[in-house]
Amino acid sequence: MLTSLFLCGALGVLVIPARSELISVCLEEDNDLRVDCRIEPKPNKINSYEFSWSSGTKESLINTNVSGSAAEAQFRDKSEVVELEPHGYRMTLKGFTETLPHNTTYMCKISGQVESVLVEKEKLEPCSAVSLFLKSSWSWIVPLLICLYRAYC
Ligand SMILES: *[C@@H]1O[C@H](CO)[C@@H](O)[C@H](O)[C@H]1NC(C)=O
Ligand SMILES: *[C@@H]1O[C@H](CO)[C@@H](O)[C@H](O)[C@H]1NC(C)=O
Secondary structure, eight states: HHHHHHHHHHHHHHHHHHTSSSSEEOTTTTOEEEEEOOOOOOTTTOOOOOEEEEEEEEEEEEEEEOOOOOGGGTTTEEEEEEOOOSSSSEEEOOOTTTTTEEEEEEEEEEEEEEEEEEGGGGGOOOOOHHHHHHTTTHHHHHHHHHHHHHOOO
């Protein structure tokens, strides 16, 4: 009983923060890099996005639709941005996965709010693993409830 309570707790702790991540990075099946940015746009601000990364002191703009700023030429035909439901943007980047530096900080900016995450190259996860985990809140609420039920009853 104590063990299962502990396991339920661990499950909850592991799973809940993952749902609230505003920026996540993963590798698609064809090895493209995917960055999801789920910052909620502020209603009173211009809706725009900006994706960039940095490694060491070098920061590069990958894709943006902020008027007046432009992505670096090397990314121009390689990256694509689509809208996410209920809000946010997904950027995919082709052809850079092999040459990523060891540590890369990925950043995105929506309505002036910036989120960033540092990901080591070796720790990039396939998107299928991440999305399975995040697909629906029910996918983790149900096991959590079963878990708690077992622990208490
Ligand atoms: C950026 O793109 C989004 C979605 O396509 C659009 O709603 C927004 O108005 C664009 N922002 C600018 C500054 O063009
Ligand atoms: C990458 O980041 C990790 C964790 O912050 C650090 O321990 C490691 O030394 C860094 N590696 C390089 C090559 O900068």
